[in-house]
Amino acid sequence: MPLIAEVFPVEKDDFVTAGEASAKIKRTLKKLGVDSALLRRISVCSYEVELNLVIHSLGGTIDFQVTQDSVMLLVKDRGPGIANLELAMREGWSTAPESVRMMGFGAGMGLPNMKRNADEFDIKSEAGVGTEILMKFRLK
Amino acid sequence: MGNTTYYHSVMLEKEKCKGCTTCLKHCPTEAIRVYGGSAHIIKERCIDCGACIQRCPYHAKVAVTDPLTRLSDYKIRVALPAPTLYGQFKGLTDIGRLLDALIAIGFDDVYEVARGAEYVSQEIAQRVKNRKVHNGMPLISSACPAIVRLIQVRFPELLDNVVDVISPMEAAALAARKRVCRNMSAAPEDVGIFFLTPCPAKMTEVRAPQSIHKSNVDGVISIMDVYGQLNAQIKTARHFDNLQHAGSHGVAWAQTGGEMLAVGVENALAVDGIENVIQVLESIENGDLSDLEYFEGLACVGGCLGGPLTFENTYVAKNRLRRLSEKLPRLEAPDGEERELTSEELRTQLLFQPNPAMKLDDNLYVALQKMERIEQIYANLPGLDCGSCGSPSCRALAEDVVLGFAVELDCIFKLKQKIQQMSKQMVDISETTRK
Known part of the structure; x- marks a missing residue:
């Protein structure tokens, strides 16, 4: 049973609130006294994934859970889904439109960066349906 | 860590403090609380930035320097x-x-x-x-x-x-x-x-x-x-x-x-x-x-x-x-x-050490339990962050309650609710006992 569980809705193109979910997650983890290096890894992942939802998805949710020995981020969106997952996991590959790249996002580092920083990383996607990403971090 | 004595230059001149909440709202580390009619600085959290000195309309926050x-x-x-x-x-x-x-x-x-x-x-x-x-x-x-x-x-x-x-x-x-x-x-x-x-x-x-x-x-x-x-x-x-x-x-x-x-x-x-x-x-x-x-x-x-x-x-x-x-x-x-x-x-001689003053507990499990309790209390607070309770925000009050520094009825809205309930009970009692 998670002791802390919160679901954050994240909407497409909502740059006004983008980053608020990850800020809340970070604040909570700091209060809990999570180790610095681990906190940094979780921060990077939650921020990347939140911005991915804003930029690439049609909207979705971040389910944040903390148990005694792990932190979990389960992210689900309502589409559009990733056609070629293998390609999407490659560094530098991006489908972000020019308008988004102009804002400094969409460099194609997001998914590989998350995979590198999470202790467990799992991604499922179906074109036309949606994407689901599960990231787990072990607490010492 | 070990360093449990804290030196601070920023101090409060209690007699000048009116107990308003101006400094409370501008402290970047939530190091100020107002109770008993005046502000108090939580020394573990204060970083001596002087934001409160600049904001205090009564000049009650001062910096101690050498004469x-x-x-x-x-x-x-x-x-x-x-x-x-x-x-x-x-x-x-x-x-x-x-x-x-x-x-x-x-x-x-x-x-x-x-x-x-x-x-x-x-x-x-x-x-x-x-x-x-x-x-x-x-x-x-x-x-x-x-x-x-x-x-x-x-x-x-x-x-x-x-x-x-x-x-x-x-x-x-x-x-x-x-x-x-x-x-x-x-x-x-x-x-x-x-x-x-x-x-x-x-x-x-x-x-x-x-x-x-x-x-x-x-x-x-x-x-x-x-x-x-x-x-x-x-x-x-x-x-x-x-x-x-x-x-x-x-x-x-x-x-x-x-x-x-x-x-x-x-x-x-x-x-x-x-x-x-x-x-x-x-x-x-x-x-x-x-x-x-x-x-x-x-x-x-x-x-x-x-x-x-x-x-x-x-x-x-x-x-x-x-x-x-x-x-x-x-x-x-x-x-x-x-x-x-x-x-x-x-070159510096020592490494900068973290100051864990914002942490809820040293034990993660206990911290988690406290966090759960904070969320429950916070959910029932008005969310106005008015500062009237003496804590800088509703969330900070919820934390202070769990850490034992405040009670829920420090919130004036909670207090008002409670008084209304009590007066209604009084009326009910007098109604039912009227002969």
Whole structure:
């Protein structure tokens, strides 16, 4: 049973609130006294994934859970889904439109960066349906 | 950690405090609570930034610095003027005159902190240039002691990136003592080094150093306390021609972006105002500024020129400093024979330690349980963050309740609800018992 569980809705193109979910997650983890290096890894992942939802998805949710020995981020969106997952996991590959790249996002580092920083990383996607990403971090 | 005694320059003068919530709302580390009709500072959390001093309408928040009378404790007294001092005087067209005025008010020698800044700039430039592993975050300036303390409390994971070079004040103090001991053949303990400060956090940096074992500064005097005397002396002081040594880059350190300019890193970012600095530190932490090489964060708007212990308006002072700087040569720290400090001396001696004052509990499981309880209490609070309960926000009140420092009925809305319930019960009782 998670002791802390919160679901954050994240909407497409909502740059006004983008980053608020990850800020809340970070604040909570700091209060809990999570180790610095681990906190940094979780921060990077939650921020990347939140911005991915804003930029690439049609909207979705971040389910944040903390148990005694792990932190979990389960992210689900309502589409559009990733056609070629293998390609999407490659560094530098991006489908972000020019308008988004102009804002400094969409460099194609997001998914590989998350995979590198999470202790467990799992991604499922179906074109036309949606994407689901599960990231787990072990607490010492 | 171990360090359980906390020195603070920022203090409350209780008799002046009205118990309003102005300071409460502006404290960046939520270190203030109001109860029993006055503010209280949580010393574990306070970073001496002075935000409360600047906001308090009743001047109840003060900075404790050393009085000028401390000069008499030493045979030879050296003034270390912060470059911020240069921007304080109307009509001052020559920095040399101000340095002369320092001698006139009782100092025996002057060493410009701006000169120390030139040595520090050079060291930082080397660190940025020789950086081998870029961990996706910029190197962070250690110059503003309030920002360093902010990082210790709120961003401990960034401490490894704080640059391991001592502050310009410490560099100047070290060089000054060496020079005076050599030139006047004085014993080190007979020399009193006094920093003229725009800010309370510098006093704390001297009394409770974090990156060196012991400060080389013997006393810290508020710019506000010497302003009047200096202003009177500037026009008439006898002229000495050997006091001024710093160039424009060293002097530039007084304002936001000055350090960045002096260090000469192109891909650097300078930010002032503690709330703005917090936002950027959040971005750094998120890995969102991974291409940045250097970050200069200053707690006060305008940099040190905006410090709580300055006399002049920040922007007026900034303009004056600009005009004074234009006349100065752009100097590098000297090399060879003239070099006063070694790279080893300019290096910090201790690692910056995290300050876990925001943590709920040392035990993660207990912390989790407390967090769960906080969420439950928070869900039932009005969410107005009015501060009337004495905690800075509804969430902070929920935390204070769980940590045992407050009760839910400190919330005036909760209290009102309770009173309504009780009065309704009273009415009900009297109704049912009426014969």
